[in-house]
Amino acid sequence: MLLRPSKKDYAAILHYSGQIVAGFGITMLLPLATAFAYREWNMASAFALAMSTCFLFWLVTDRFFYTKRELTWFTGMLVVTLSWALAVTFGAIPFRLSGFYASFVDATFDVMSGFTTTGLTLIQDLDHAPYSLHMWRQGLQFLGGQGIIVLALTFLVRSLRGAVKVYVGEAREEKLVPSVRSTAVAIWVVSLTYLALGTIVLMIINLWSRMALDRAFLHALWISMTAWGTGGYAPSSLSTAYYHNVAAEFVIVCLMILGAINFVIHQAVWYGQRRELIQNFELRTFSAVVLFTFTLTYLGLGRSDAFGSLASRFRMALFHLISAQTDTGFMSIPSFALKHYWGDFATMALIIAMSIGGLACSTAGGIKAMRVGLAIKGIVLEVRKIMSPERGVVYEYYHHVRQHILKDNQVKMVGLIALAYVSTYLSGALVGLVYGFPLVDSLFESVSATANVGLTIGITSPALPVFMKMFYILQMWVGRLEFTAVFVLAGFLVALARGR
């Protein structure tokens, strides 16, 4: 029996969403400060207006929907979906007011792409965009990598009752430490540390490349934000090709891989469990998948005859494969080169890499290496059960910080989530086909959106039909939240119509 939400449920959803939106509004201080520093007064107005809107929303919900009620799983999931929708809407205000987006849909597209760490973009004239706008775009991907709920929990957990339910709702199934707030803080400590390291190293490289001090710093910061956040936004229309630097590419590759690693593994290694790097089942699965997809990409480029030397083939295959596998989306070549020179074989290898993605509880998207590994173990388990004596008890183990026994319901969930991803990949491809795009191109872009990658074969542009933009927004959203919270939203709508 479906129960229609009560007024108290609505109050809890709005009250806690208001708090999360207020936390989100605070983050606009960074681009606001940038706007002041670079005398971008109109952008300062835009950010002040958007920030005020966030605070006013919080004040209104706090006045009229105040509650001490603890969140249930149902209301917690709805808080996540509503908070995301509100943050995307309010976050799009400065984008739209900047004049660099043709419509509010385009601005919303880029905020969703930022939050979900996708990287597909509809911004126009990026190369003349103000620094504060770059700070906001890049910052969105850094925040989105950690999760906006994680951000809010860091500031607001004392008044957010039932925090674990919103934490899990944002596709974060594992806690690093027992309390949710400590977990949120730990995630920020890890992220800020790698951000600082990446910024320092890339800044040195940029200075060596003769960039001015402030631009060397800002470019290093922005690229580190989106490399660690596996987002893929860049401050130049050339993406990472702007730097032409193999050393910078190496640093970016390292940051992308680190960003795609489970926060739990980071935490374990930080606290001295270095054997986890060798023993961890998910990391081993990820490494095997990377080796497999890299081999396919490399062989694919060989078949296409586009690259004469092994070195350039290796460089291009490695950078773009890691960019795809970690669901980042940086490109050091224009999309036409991907379309005309890589060939279908290498392109399909990238599609496979994108669809699988990085590790669970990381900044990466996609089906996730853990699920792929568990699915394989599930199949092995079933075969072993059939081949064992009928009274025998057969188990499969895997190591993830400690030993776990594979459970049937885990395999079932893996199957369901993987099915949901594949269905969404195919739905997006179908929409692309309806609008006349070729099959491989449509599938590539659809997987890129759903798995929150951001590599483009050239379909995504401001000229894209509005329906396709909306569909990609939806794909990015469900892909990032890993379906559950969005399914609950669907359940909520059904309950509104048919519940008691």
Next chain:
Amino acid sequence: MDAAATVAHAGGSESSLTSLADVFADPKAYDGRTLTIRGEAIGEIVRAQGELWVQLNDDPYTRKSIAEGGAAQGQNVSISVVLPRQDANLIEYFGDFHTKGDIIEVTGRFNAICEEHGGETDFHASSVRVVSRGYRISHPLDVPMAVASILALLLAGTLAAVRRHVISRPGFKRKGW
């Protein structure tokens, strides 16, 4: 457009210019050919792989960028240009939000995949000519937006102060749902 017909010579006239949009639409037709392209210098000169590089944009924003109040007309069309060392100092202004970059005309070879530079897409310039000098862009204040933002900030600040005052009163007990 026939690729052969667009092969240009140094200091080429308007008719001998090739647009980057045409090149990117059919890169195989232009790959390895000598062309003359024109566009805005962006960012700065970057030193890497023993070369000096500049980003050149050939799109509607070379005439009027959004930063100057121009209309949104699609995404940037850009390419990396390897500059001859002696010509690098010719460029003084580089485009960004505050600056209109020099419009330069570059003759050289287009490489869809450049083996010399690790498989990147680039343009090896043999000559560079500055067509028009860039300038600083002034940004007039959008007064209605500034007023609206100040009013919104004042409203939010006042309401937050009132809220804080009310809930911090001794003995105040909040009623909730």
